[in-house]
Amino acid sequence: MNAIAIAGLAKKLPADFLGRRAVLLTDVSIVVAEGSIHGLVGANGAGKSTTLRILVGAASPSAGTATLFGVPSSDPAARTGLGYAPDVSAHPQTLSAHEILTLHGALGPGTDTIDAVLAEVELTARQHDPVGRFSKGMQQRLSLAIALLGHPRLLVLDEPMSGLDPSGRELVRTILRARHAAGVTILFSSHVLSDIAELCDAVTVIDKGKTVFTGSLAAILGDVHGHRAVFGAHGAQDVPAWNGPGTAVVKGERVFVDVATDLELEGALGAGRRLGLKVISIESVRPRLEERLVGLMTGESR
């Protein structure tokens, strides 16, 4: 079963006094398989947070559907077992972390895991302090603790690592890995593409309110972009005579030749043999994940 299924989601705001209607989403579709960890990527204003807010029932779509475990997200029952952390950490400033978690525990997930989640996000020592005295990073970790409360089977996290220092980011990554290993489905948005590359099984890219890619990380890399032939070189003097396709680059005792097509690869191998170079390896060249994601976000390679 899919944990999340979003199809053709659109969101237009009501018309303003001049009759203008802002369009936030035009066509967002995402499928998140149960047990997977899925990244949501897009530039600022692409529609990531709007999508997630519709998904957790904070707003209704103008068109399209969003379901959690097959139940429409507008139905409160769909949100049983859901843990959500927003992109902005706003908490009642005069309450303590423990009091806030007690409130959220009573709203569904129960209060028996409060101590455990406080320890998990390393806030046990400050649990009785007013949240107004917390740093931004601590408030962010409290948001994550709220999402982790109970035993959620689905986590929807909007930029969970923004505003955190390196150790805080590593803490969140560790928590996400542990929850994923425990079978929890996770959908999170992030601007940090290395986090997506490191943690996710699959990714969805949104641009201008529209899904431009959704699929596995392997799929996003797409087809092989080219080949690299590596030859053993006798010395740099061999290379100026290179008359095959591509450009030869000498690094130490190796000569690297990058080519785009199979035909060019054959030509490069022939040229190498004519120079008496020994073929050491032939590698497929793929773009880096970050390059590919940035390309999708900026409208290239569609």
Next chain:
Amino acid sequence: MNRAASTSRAVLSQWKSSTLEFLRSKLYVGLLAAGLLLVAAAASLAELSLGETVATLADIGMAFVALTVAALGGAVTISSVSRAIASREVIVILARPVGRDAFVIARFLASATLVIAANVILGSVLAGLVGFMGGPALRTFLAVLFSSFEGLIVAGIALTFAARSPSVLSASLTVVAFVLGRMDGAFKVLLDKGTFGVMEQPMRVIHHVLPQLSRFDLTAWVHGDAPTSSVLWSVGYGLVYTTTMVTLASWRFRGRDIL
């Protein structure tokens, strides 16, 4: 757990936390302190009156307390609801498996608790002063307590506006409703004695829609006269008006997108 039980639990937990949140807030403490200063000011003004010290203290004191509590009911409610929406704090609550009505009802109950608590505190101080000067302390306290309905109605109106409108607009509309509601007696006299032609019926509708806040003024009763309106009718009116406002607020909030 069935839906009614989970909703009740959600309302109770949010009521408790919202009450606690605002009891510790500078807004509530500041307004309460302002109310106490106004009561002290009423005592000072009463000293200036010639031979009518107790009556003046009760009159001015009750007016000041009613004003403070109405301001408190409106300000706390708008701050509570608008801030939670504007800061998107409410999204985390809406992401739980409970209906939106629970949020609205809980916020109203928290405001109601704070209004009554403020009235009890201010009423006790005022009644203590009136009693100290040999006046009807118990009547003064009960009259102040009765004026809590005014604060509850203002809180209900503020909730209705804040559920779907920005805080500044909500505050402005609530103040307008409060001022017109305070003038309902004069409005009725105007309607009864004036001739408005085709506008008469619309104006009567407006008169009925606006809160009739003068119903909750028991100043005459404190002085030994009969109340100007039936207390029981006023209680019924207060309960119905407040319930209507909370229902309207819930309905408005159901359709609000938090983006």
